[in-house]
Amino acid sequence: MTERSNRCIEEYRTQTRRTAAPDFAAKCLDRLGLADRYLAIESAIGPVYVAWNPVGVSAVRQASDSEAFERWFRKRFARRALPATGEAPIVESVRRALAGESVPELAIDLRDCTPFEADVLRKAREIGRGHARPYAWLAREINRPRAVRAVGSALANNPVPLLIPCHRVVRSDYSSGEYVFGSDVKRKLLEREGLDLPAITDLVRHGYHYLGQPDDGCFCLPTCGNVIHDEHLVRFHSVDEAIAQGLEPCTTCRPMAA
DNA sequence: TGGGTGACGACGC
DNA sequence: AGCGTCGCCACCC
Numbered sequence: 001m002t003e004r005s006n007r008c009i010e011e012y013r014t015q016t017r018r019t020a021a022p023d024f025a026a027k028c029l030d031r032l033g034l035a036d037r038y039l040a041i042e043s044a045i046g047p048v049y050v051a052w053n054p055v056g057v058s059a060v061r062q063a064s065d066s067e068a069f070e071r072w073f074r075k076r077f078a079r080r081a082l083p084a085t086g087e088a089p090i091v092e093s094v095r096r097a098l099a100g101e102s103v104p105e106l107a108i109d110l111r112d113c114t115p116f117e118a119d120v121l122r123k124a125r126e127i128g129r130g131h132a133r134p135y136a137w138l139a140r141e142i143n144r145p146r147a148v149r150a151v152g153s154a155l156a157n158n159p160v161p162l163l164i165p166c167h168r169v170v171r172s173d174y175s176s177g178e179y180v181f182g183s184d185v186k187r188k189l190l191e192r193e194g195l196d197l198p199a200i201t202d203l204v205r206h207g208y209h210y211l212g213q214p215d216d217g218c219f220c221l222p223t224c225g226n227v228i229h230d231e232h233l234v235r236f237h238s239v240d241e242a243i244a245q246g247l248e249p250c251t252t253c254r255p256m257a258a
Numbered sequence: 259t260g261g262g263t264g265a266c267g268a269c270g271c
Numbered sequence: 272a273g274c275g276t277c278g279c280c281a282c283c284c
Contacts, residue, residue: 116281135266139280150281152265157282171266178265186265205272 036081043098056107120154127168130225134172208235224253
């Protein structure tokens with residue numbers, strides 16, 4: 001083997017590994033119309049970069065510029081995202097969702113997630129605007145009542161924050177808990193959605209974990225968006241107490257284990 | 259492969 | 272009240 005051929009082989013390996021192969025792969029995917037494309041879109045927390053592919057939205061992230069977003073995307077997903085050229089049909093749905101509208105038909109690409117993570121994220125997606133649920137509640141709902149901590153990790157991994165509203169999952173004492181964009185942003189988002197978290201933490205500090213509305217005969221978690229905070233509101237320390245008053249568990253916030 | 263690592267929660271001060 | 276500790280469980284080298 002000559003020194004020259006050794007140099008060639010080394011160069012080939014370097015190029016292939018570091019640049020040529022990923023570019024080539026990206027070009028092929030693009031030809032097939034399968035590449036991830038991205039665009040900056042306005043949201044409640046300012047512009048965010050949103051990426052999508054034929055399966056659905058693959059990523060939502062804040063970034064200082066498109067280069068930073070591309071770097072993050074490549075590191076996270078081990079593939080490239082290309083700037084969008086035209087306006088894809090999915091973008092209009094994303095705009096509506098980021099404007100606060102519920103868009104349940106919006107496709108989201110969760111192929112990169114583990115089955116457990118996908119379960120967590122699908123459940124989180126069911127939490128409507130104006131509602132919030134504890135991490136422990138989410139763990140219980142997906143039949144993994146002891147995986148509370150793992151639920152937190154799965155939400156921390158949410159590839160599409162805001163679209164899957166992981167900011168609506170809070171601690172059991174109704175303090176906000178952590179968030180990709182910071183816990184103060186999380187609190188601000190919840191406040192903007194009409195939730196008075198400070199008032200609720202106060203309520204819970206005094207031992208009132210459930211709220212009931214005798215008029216419609218059911219009791220709720222204090223962060224259930226269906227609760228009307230008026231003079232009819234009754235406070236309960238426990239599920240048993242609410243049931244003793246003849247109230248049924250709310251079918252939206254499901255305040256007790258099935 | 260097994261031990262380290264978290265967007266948690268209960269409990270003890 | 273707010274902190275430290277420990278158990279928990281999925282995931283990652």
